[in-house]
Amino acid sequence: MAGAAIALPRVLRIGAGTLGDVGDVLRDLGVSRPFVVTDRFLAGQPAANRLTAALAGAGMTATVFADAIPDPTEASVALALAAMGDGRHDCVIGFGGGSPIDTAKAVAVLAARGGGRMRALKAPHVEDRAGLPVIAIPTTAGTGSEATRFTIVTDEATDEKMLCIGQAYLPVAAIVDYELTLSKPARLTADTGIDALTHAIEGYVSRRANPFSDGIALLAMKAIAPNLRTVFREPGDRPAREAMMLGALQAGMAFSNASVALVHGMSRPIGAHFHVAHGLSNAMLLPVVTAFSASAAPARYADCARAMGLASEATDDAEAVARLVSELRQLNRDLEVPSPRAYGLDEGRWRALIPVMAEQALASGSPANNPRIPSAAEIATLYEQAWEA
Known part of the structure; x- marks a missing residue:
């Protein structure tokens, strides 16, 4: 390396x-x-x-x-x-x-x-x-x-x-x-928390990851995963709030020194064109992008599952990855993350802008850090899948 x-x-x-x-x-x-x-x-x-x-x-x-x-x-x-x-x-x-x-x-x-x-x-x-x-x-x-x-x-x-x-x-x-x-509302708590989790996962699977970013990204996942639902449901839980704040800091350190990847590349155009909050647009995309990307780096995504407490060292990588994707979908349900459709975005405008958003995502450079580097057509398909999620 x-x-x-x-x-x-x-x-x-x-x-x-x-x-x-x-x-x-x-x-x-x-x-x-x-x-x-x-x-x-x-x-x-x-x-x-x-x-x-x-x-x-x-x-x-x-x-x-x-x-x-x-x-x-x-x-x-x-x-x-x-x-x-x-x-x-x-x-x-x-x-x-x-x-x-x-x-x-x-x-x-x-x-x-x-x-x-x-x-x-x-x-x-x-x-x-x-x-x-x-x-x-x-x-x-x-x-x-x-x-x-x-x-x-x-x-x-x-x-x-x-x-x-x-x-x-x-x-x-x-x-x-x-x-x-401590006073943050549930929606902001959820969206920013999934944003931090996305930073940790993308920092770990990024093609620009390194031993320093790896270690701190895994620490971030260990801090965030068991506490995100708690702070959403029990906003005054101080130990959980403290763990989330530390995890978000660690995740920031990780991706700053490894870079983000496809989720962020696709998220930015959603925010720019539809004014969806950044953390929420990441949350809308994280399950579908993870499912798309995992085949190119199964061991790395399996490590994420283990850090999040979803699998043990004895669990084979394929099963660990399946649990990770399932957990990300369930997390969105538990934190009441809407799909773009459920959020109320205009379907005609969404579909009309998909080619533009796909090109803007690629131009940002972040998708090039993804384990599976997508084409514009594949990004367009992922936007379609996110709409229907």
């Missing part, structure tokens, strides 16, 4: 109450003038007040931008960059789920370059020149964005979710406080 270049945040603060450490983290990084990116809902929650109070207690005054939107666009990033002002800020704090953190990453990179468009930075371009330091504080156990070298920004002119890659997007610090997830 070729050597792997592993990249992780420089600082990790993990555990209950670590949100209060934000001032110490910034001070240790040598920064003191934060620009906080969050969304309108979170800005009105007690956690946001705790964040600004902790900064004030450390003698730091933050500018808060609370207009991050789901699936950030070039226009929304430009709005945040304009709100940042004249360059007096020396770091960016992303506070929220994947969208505020992705917005924070994009703003940090563009601010260091004096502006510009994210379109110029989309894959296959790799942006490794440092932007402003990003401190990521996730409030969902899902995206793992606090530990990844990726950000996603939509070009609203073409409805393309642009994948942007490079060390510039890797947060220098992550504060991972599971208490921030």
